[in-house]
Amino acid sequence: MDAAALATDLLAAKTAIVDRVMTEDYARHPELAARYGERGRALYQRDSGHHLAFLAEAVAHAAPALFTDYIAWARSMLAAYGVHVADFAETLRLLRWAIREQFPGAPGIAMTASIEAALEQLPKALAAPASFLAGDAPLDQLARQYLDLLLLRERHAAAELVEAAVLRDGVPLQRLYLDVFQRSQREIGRLWQLNRISVADEHFATAATMALMNRFLPQFAVHAASGPRAVCCCVEGDLHELGLRMVADFLELGGFDCDYLGANTPRADLLRSLAAEPPQLIALSATMTFHLGAVADLIRQLRARPELAQVPVLVGGRPFQIEPTLWRSIGADAVANDADAAIDAATRLASRGAGHA
Ligand code: B12
Structure with missing residues (x-):
C-alpha cells in the first residue's frame, strides 16, 4: 500500500478513531471530566482531529518531521491553555493504540511510526518556545x-519608526522585510500560541505590516514589464499571504513581473487563468501542513496539462522548512525558505525556461 493510500484511509477513519480515543481516555481517567470541565470533550475532539490531520500529512509524504514538529508546537499551545503534558502524552498513546486496532498489521505500524517518534521527543519539547526577537543582531x-x-x-508611530530606518538610516528594504517584518510576525505567532495576545492583536499587526509593504514597494521597485512573468499565490485554503507577498515583492525588486494573487486561490480558477496565459514561473505558498495535499494536487494538475506541464514551480512556506526534501517528493522544481533565497531560485528556474530540476 503506498503512502498516499495509507493517509487517505487514515483520514477516512478520523471520526471513528477520535471518538474511540476520547471514550477510552475518559473511561481510563475519570478525573479528566473534572479537570477540563464541560467544554473538555468538545476541545478534546477538536484537538485530536488536528493531531490526526497532521499525522495523515506526515504519512502521505513519508515525512515524520511534519508530525513531530506539530507535536512540539501543540505541546506548548496546549500547555498555555492548561492541558497537562501527561494528558497529552496519554492521548497520543491512545491514538497509536486506536489506529493499530483499526488497521492491524503493517498499515497500522506505518501510520503510527511518527507517533512513536513524537512520544520520544515529547519530554524534551519546550513548554514555551524562545522569543524570535531576543538576540542582539543589528x-x-x-x-x-x-x-x-x-x-x-x-500604527503611525510604528510606520514612522521603520520609514526613518529605511529612508534616513539606509537600512536596506530587504533587511527591513526579513529582519523586522518577518521576525516580528513570527513573534506575534509565538505570543498567540502562548495565549498572551489575541487574534485581534495578530490581525492588527499583520494588516499594519501589509499596509507598510504596500507603501514601500512602489518607492523601490523598477517596473519590469519585460522581466519574466511569475504568478504567485497561496494554495486553496491557505490564508497566510504575507510571506508570499514578501516573496512577490522581492521578485519584483529582482526584475520579475509578478501577478500576485494572494491567499486561498481556488484551484479551478487558477488553472484556467494559467492556461490562458502561461507564465515563466509559478510561485506557490502553503503555511499549514494540512494544505500540502492541495499543493501536490495542483502540481499534478499542472503537469497533466500540455500547455502548463513545463512551467517551473517554486514552492515555499512552513512545511517546506520543516522537511527540506518535501519540495521534491511533492513534485515541485525548487524550494526557497525565505524571500531572499526565492530570488536566486526563481531566476535559476525562469532562465532555464522549460524543464525540471
Ligand atoms: C498572520 C498569521 C495568520 C493570519 C494570516 C493573515 C494574512 N493576511 O496573511 C490568519 C489569522 C489568517 C492565520 C490563520 C491561521 N493560523 Co496562522 N499565523 C500567522 C502568523 C502569526 C504570521 C504569518 C506571517 O505573516 N509570517 C511572516 C512571513 C514573512 O513568514 P512566512 O510566512 O514564513 O514566509 C516566508 C517563508 O516561509 C517563505 N515563503 C512563504 N511562502 C513562500 C512561497 C514561495 C514560492 C517561496 C519561494 C517562499 C515562501 O518566504 C517568506 C518570506 O521570507 C504565523 C506565525 C509564523 N511563525 O509565521 C501564524 C501561524 C503560521 N498560524 C498558525 C495557525 C495554527 C493558524 C490557524 C490554524 C489558526 C486557527 N486555529 O484558525 C489558521 C489557519 C488558517 C488557514 N486556513 O490557512 C500556526 C501554525 C502552527 C503549525 N504547527 O502549523 C502559526 C505558526 C502560529 C503559531 N506560532 O502558533 N494566521
Whole structure:
C-alpha cells in the first residue's frame, strides 16, 4: 500500500478513531471530566482531529518531521491553555493504540511510526518556545520597538519608526522585510500560541505590516514589464499571504513581473487563468501542513496539462522548512525558505525556461 493510500484511509477513519480515543481516555481517567470541565470533550475532539490531520500529512509524504514538529508546537499551545503534558502524552498513546486496532498489521505500524517518534521527543519539547526577537543582531532592537508599538496599536508611530530606518538610516528594504517584518510576525505567532495576545492583536499587526509593504514597494521597485512573468499565490485554503507577498515583492525588486494573487486561490480558477496565459514561473505558498495535499494536487494538475506541464514551480512556506526534501517528493522544481533565497531560485528556474530540476 503506498503512502498516499495509507493517509487517505487514515483520514477516512478520523471520526471513528477520535471518538474511540476520547471514550477510552475518559473511561481510563475519570478525573479528566473534572479537570477540563464541560467544554473538555468538545476541545478534546477538536484537538485530536488536528493531531490526526497532521499525522495523515506526515504519512502521505513519508515525512515524520511534519508530525513531530506539530507535536512540539501543540505541546506548548496546549500547555498555555492548561492541558497537562501527561494528558497529552496519554492521548497520543491512545491514538497509536486506536489506529493499530483499526488497521492491524503493517498499515497500522506505518501510520503510527511518527507517533512513536513524537512520544520520544515529547519530554524534551519546550513548554514555551524562545522569543524570535531576543538576540542582539543589528535589527533586533528595531524589530522589538516595531512590535511593541504594534501591540500598543500605535500604527503611525510604528510606520514612522521603520520609514526613518529605511529612508534616513539606509537600512536596506530587504533587511527591513526579513529582519523586522518577518521576525516580528513570527513573534506575534509565538505570543498567540502562548495565549498572551489575541487574534485581534495578530490581525492588527499583520494588516499594519501589509499596509507598510504596500507603501514601500512602489518607492523601490523598477517596473519590469519585460522581466519574466511569475504568478504567485497561496494554495486553496491557505490564508497566510504575507510571506508570499514578501516573496512577490522581492521578485519584483529582482526584475520579475509578478501577478500576485494572494491567499486561498481556488484551484479551478487558477488553472484556467494559467492556461490562458502561461507564465515563466509559478510561485506557490502553503503555511499549514494540512494544505500540502492541495499543493501536490495542483502540481499534478499542472503537469497533466500540455500547455502548463513545463512551467517551473517554486514552492515555499512552513512545511517546506520543516522537511527540506518535501519540495521534491511533492513534485515541485525548487524550494526557497525565505524571500531572499526565492530570488536566486526563481531566476535559476525562469532562465532555464522549460524543464525540471
Ligand atoms: C498572520 C498569521 C495568520 C493570519 C494570516 C493573515 C494574512 N493576511 O496573511 C490568519 C489569522 C489568517 C492565520 C490563520 C491561521 N493560523 Co496562522 N499565523 C500567522 C502568523 C502569526 C504570521 C504569518 C506571517 O505573516 N509570517 C511572516 C512571513 C514573512 O513568514 P512566512 O510566512 O514564513 O514566509 C516566508 C517563508 O516561509 C517563505 N515563503 C512563504 N511562502 C513562500 C512561497 C514561495 C514560492 C517561496 C519561494 C517562499 C515562501 O518566504 C517568506 C518570506 O521570507 C504565523 C506565525 C509564523 N511563525 O509565521 C501564524 C501561524 C503560521 N498560524 C498558525 C495557525 C495554527 C493558524 C490557524 C490554524 C489558526 C486557527 N486555529 O484558525 C489558521 C489557519 C488558517 C488557514 N486556513 O490557512 C500556526 C501554525 C502552527 C503549525 N504547527 O502549523 C502559526 C505558526 C502560529 C503559531 N506560532 O502558533 N494566521
